Amino acid sequence: MSQQKDFVLSIEGLTVSFDGFKAVNDVSLYIEEEEIRVIIGPNGAGKTTVLDLICGKTQSTSGSIKFKGKELTKLKEHEIVHAGVGRKFQNPSIYEDLTVFENLELSYPKGKNVWGALTFSRDQKVIDKVNEIASMIFLDEMLDNPANLLSHGQKQWLEIGMLLIQDPELLMLDEPVAGMSVSERKKTAELLQKITKDRSVLVIEHDMHFVEEIADRVTVLHQGKVLSEGSMEKVQSDPKVIEVYLGH
Amino acid sequence: MLQTKLKDLAPKNDLINLAILAALLLIVLPLLFDIFRLNLIGKYLTFAFVAVGLMLSWGLGGILSLGQGIFFGIGGYAMAMFLKLEASSPENTSIQSTPGIPDFMDWNQLTELPWFWEPFHSFGFTVFAIFVLPALFAYIIGAAMFKRRVGGVYFAIITQAIAAILTILIIGQQGFTGGVNGITDLRTLLGWDIRTDSAKYILYFVNVFLLIGVMIAAQYIRKSKLGRLLVAMRDSEDRVRFSGYDVSNFKIFIFCIAGVFSSIGGAMFTLQVGFMSPSLIGIVPSIEMVIFAAVGGNLSIFGAVYGALIVNWAKTILSESYPELWLFAMGALFIAVVLAFPKGLAGLYSVHIQPWIDKKIVEIQNKKAKK
16 A cells, blocks of 8 residues: 555554653554645644654654655654655744744745855845745735734744745644634635645644544544544544544 | 845944944054053953854854853964964073973973974964864864754853863873963064064954954854844744754854854964963853853844953953952852843943934934925
C-alpha cells in the first residue's frame, strides 16, 4: 500500500515512548495529495505528538515517516521544512516584536542560511508575495503593525500566512480555530478551503462543526493508537468511537 | 507599503547620532582634555567595542555572555605578545641569562621561546590572530553549546566559567604568560614608540575610527534580515526553526561577531594602555562589560558606546576618591538599570529627549512655514 505513488505522507508503525509511556503507539497513517485530513481524539490521545514527530520536534522511538519517499525521522527540523512540511503550533507562535510584514518576510523561502540572511534584500518579488499572502489572511491593512497588537484570531491567521509563504506541500495545523469567534472561525474555514488547493493538509481540531466543514477524511486517535478512520459519517457511526469519544 | 520601506532605511536619525558622536570623540574631547585624560577616554572606548558586540548578541539575540573578557583578552594578549617580542630584542635583553626572550620568561627560568609565541614575531600574523582567534574560539564554544541547544542561564554560566578558567590558566602558567602581572613594559610597534604623547594621540584617533567602523558593521547586521531573525529567535525560537532556519548557526555567527569586536577592543587597549593582564579578562571585568551595555541600553549601538564611556568615567572618578566604593556603586548601578530603566540610557533618551527634540524641530519648521 505504501508503494502507491499518490501518498504524500506515509507513516508506518510510528511509536514514541517517554520513559516507557507510549504516547504514540504503532500509528500508521497515509495522506494523499490535496487531501484534508483531520485528526480528532480526546485529550492526551497523542494528536499533537504525532505532529511533533512529523516535523522533527520529537524523535520517534521506532517506525518510519516518509514524505514523498523521503525519510523524515532522521532529518533536522529545518531540513524537514525545506523538504516541504510546514507546521502551525497550537498557541499562535509569531514574532511579537516584529511587524506583520517582517513576520511574513522572515518566512519567505529565501536567504535561509547565515550568509543569505546577511545579504537578503527586500526586492519587489518579496514585497509582492508578502502582500499577496497578507490579503489572503485578511491582514493586508495591518502590515506595518507590530504583531503583538493583533487579536488572538489575527495571530492565528498570521501564523498560517507564515506557513503559506513557505509554500509547503504538507501543511500541519494544530487547532487552528481554537479561541476564535464564530465569524473568525467561518473566515478561517474559507481560508483553509482556499489554501488547500495545491497541497495536503493535516489538521488537529476539537470543533466538530468545523471538522465536518473541512475534512475529507478523519482519523480518530485514542491512547496513542488509531481507533478509526474514514469519512466523518463513518467515523461518527463507529461504535468504538462513540464509546470512547463522542459518547462522553 | 511605502512606510515599511522608509522605516527600513530610516538612517536619518542614526546618521545625525553618528555625526554627533563622531564630533564628540574626534573634536570636542580632544580639545577639552589633555593627553593623559584623552588616553583614559581611549581606554574606556576599547570597552565600547565589547559593549557593541554585546548589544548584538545579548540585546538582539538574547544570548547573554558573561565571558566577553575572554575575547577582549585574546585580542589584548595577541597584541601584547607581539609588542613584548619586539621589546625583547637580544640587545634590549642582553643582561638576561637568555637574551632575546621576554623578561618574565627569563625570571621563570625559561631558556627558549615557547612555540606558540613564535608566530607573534610577525605583525601580519598578529593582526590576523586578533580577528581569527576570537572567531575560532567563539565558534568552538558556540558550536558546543548551541548545537546542543544549551542557552540562557546555562550559557551565561558556562561562558563565565571559561573566563575564570582562562584567568587561572594565565596566572598559573607564569613563565608562558607573564602570570598575574600580565605582559608589561611594552614599548614600540614596528619601531614606533607607542609611549609618547604623539603616539597616544594617533592611537586614540585610530581607536575612534575603528570603533565607528565596528558600529557601522553592527548597524548593517542589525538592519539586515539576520538582525530581524535574531529578534525573532528571542521571541519564538521554535517558530524560527520551523520556518526553515538552523537556529544554532545564527547564534554561533552573532557570538563570533561579538567575540571579534571584543578582541579588536582588547588589542586597542594593549596599544593605548601599554599592558595586558588577567585582571581584564576574568569574571569581574566580564560582568562589568555587560553592565556597560546594560547601562547604555542593550538594544542601542549608541547606547553601548555612551554606556561604556560614562560607566568607565564614573569608575575612574569614584576610584580616585573612594576606591573601595566602586564595586558597590557598580552593583547598585546594575540593580538600578534593571529596576528603574531597563532600556538603559538609550531608553531614557528615546522616551524623554527624542520626543522633545522632535517637537522642537516641528515648531521650527512651523515657524518657517508661517514666514
